[in-house]
Amino acid sequence: MDGHLSARLGTVRCSNHRGQRPEYFCCGQLICSLCQVGHSNHKSLCTIETKRNDIQESVPYFLTKLGEVRANTDRQISNYESMLERNSREQTNNKKNIHKRIQGVIDYLKKIESSLKEDCQKRHEKVSEILNKIIDECKTTLIEVQQIKTCCERIPSFNSALETVRVGVRVNQQMGELDSKDNHQPQPQIPEFISPHNLPGNGLLRKIIGTMNDGLDMDSDWTTDENEKFEIKEKFEWKQKRIGISPLGRDRAWLYPMDTGGNIFLISHKRGLVKEIKNEKHRKIEKIYTTNRMNAWVTDIEKCSIKVLRETGELQHRFHVAPFHPFGICPTKSGEEVWICLADKSSFIPELKGRTMVAKMTTFGEKVCEIESPGGKTHFTFPYRCTENINEDLIVVDRIKETKGQIFIFDKSCQPKCGYIGTSVDREFDPRDVCCNSKGIIIISDYSNHAIHILSPDGVLEKLLKMDAHGLFKPLSVATDASDKIWITFDDGNVTIIVNYVNCLEKKS
Structure with missing residues (x-):
């Protein structure tokens, strides 16, 4: 180099x-x-x-x-x-994942499509059912119109007999005035769905109002003998007035202010406070009904909703019933549905017309059936409370006026079975609550008459407990516990537990 x-x-x-x-x-x-x-x-x-x-x-x-x-x-x-x-590997995996997700979205959309089709089919069937019902009602209305037309055509033929009828009415009124001076005895009021043609039998009449002259009247001497005896096991005064009660087990109960939005209390049978639940949202609770499973159904009339109260004190929303307001509530014997008293107004107003019904719903708010026009005639005036006995009969408290009401009893097929309007024809029956014990005995609180009515499972009056004889007035809420003791609250805040109220019934049976 x-x-x-x-x-x-x-x-x-x-x-x-x-x-x-x-x-x-x-x-x-x-x-x-x-x-x-x-x-x-x-x-x-x-x-x-x-x-x-x-x-x-x-x-x-x-x-x-x-x-x-x-x-x-x-x-x-x-x-x-x-x-x-x-x-390259990640691209392959991403393609697989994207394809899998796309397939998942497609499957989900197919499920939604299937669900929508099913829902549309159900709604179509429901609309068809409603339309068929409307058509049937229209046919009935046309028949009634035709009948009215026929009656109107016959009116001219009645003119010749009209004067005779007027004379008869005046004579009847005069005779009635004379009779009333001697012996005032007005006829009993009977629930409208029971035909007067069925009343001649003494057994049916007793089932409806009690036998007229057998000594069951409020003021008769019958109420002072063995049939009225009972034992007051506990009695104490609560700090609030107008409270409802719902026993929990054998020796505890929920206390709640009715329709005022106050706190809920769990107390013992000795008045001891076990638990206090703050009602921070001021829910206006109308009724609490405890089940055998120790949970309780709650009606919130202001929010048009149904809630569940756990034994632990937890209050959970379950479903809405708007546009109706819920009042009374009770579970069915199976526990899979509940009966609810519904009205399109949030408080009882005498003689104010509106739509009312008693509806059976599932525990998630799906309507199973409803009772709106018992026997195909007049609807409820104001269904206020309800309960179901061991025969699966539905017992409904229907308020007519401020101090007047009646009891309807329907069988398990929702057909009218019988009714009850109290013990005396000259005193208005004022039911405010109803319950049944484990033997099916029906227990009714009579507010204005200061009494508790004891009926057999078939609705026959068997016993009358005069609470005013013990210094207790205006019973409001009534319920039985697991040992069949009756818990009663009164308008002034008194709480009473009574026992030995069915001895005479047991002897009869």
Whole structure:
């Protein structure tokens, strides 16, 4: 190499001085000895031999660096290839995941489509049912209109007998006035769905109102003998008035202010406070009914909702019944449905017309059936409370006026079975609550008459408990516990527990 380089330098001449051979290196070029004078003060000035040695010494260093660059390049290429392979795998996996998710969305949309079709089918069937019902009602109305038309056509033929009828009415009124002076005995009021043609039998009449003259009247001496005896087990006064009660087990009960939005209390039979539940949202609770499973159904009349009260004190929303307001509530014997007294107004207003009914619903708010026009005639005036006995009969308290009401009893097929309007024809029956014990005995609180009515499971009056004889007035809420004791609350805040009220019934049976 040295010979080759020398040979090449031998043919090179200085670019500034013709014919001079270069002997030095400076400023990046070869120069001759004449040019060296002008570069003498340059630091880079050196002989060609010196420059050649420097280049030879730096070659290994550059070769090393070149090897490092090559190795680094190989590494980067390897990383790039690995990244390409990884990206390819991830792309494949992503395609599979995307396809799987798309398939999941498609399956979900198919389920929604199926659910919508099923829901539309159900709604279509419901609309068809409603339309058929409307058509049937229209047909009935047309028949009634035709009957009215026929009656109107016959009216002219009655004109000749009209005067005779008027004379008869006046005579009847005069005779009635004479009779009332001697012996005032008005006829009993009977629930409208029971036909007067069914009343001549003494058994049916007793089932409806009790036998007229068998000594069961409020003011008769019958109420002072063995049939009225009972035992007051506990009696205490609560700090609030107008409270409802719902026993929990054998020796505890829920106490709650009715329709005022106060707190709920769990008390013992000795008046001890077990638990207090804050009613922070001021729910206006109308009725609490405890089940055998120790949970309780609650009606919130202001929010048109049904709630469940756990034994732990937790109050959970279950479902709404809007536009109706719920009043009374009770579970069915199976526990799978509840009966609810519904009205389209949030409080009882005498003689105010509106829509009312008693509806059976599932525990999640789906309507199973409803009773709105018992016997196909007049609807309830105001269904206020309800309960179900061991025969699966439904007993409903229907308020007519502020101090007047009646009891309807329906069998398990929701057909009218019988009714009850109290013990005396000259005193208004004022039921406010109803319950049944484990033997099916029906227990009714009579607010204005300060009494508790005890009826057989078939609705026959068997016993009358006069609470005013014990200094207790205006019973409001009544309920039985697991041992069949009767818990009663009164308008002034008194709470009473009574026992031994069915001895006479047990002897009869």
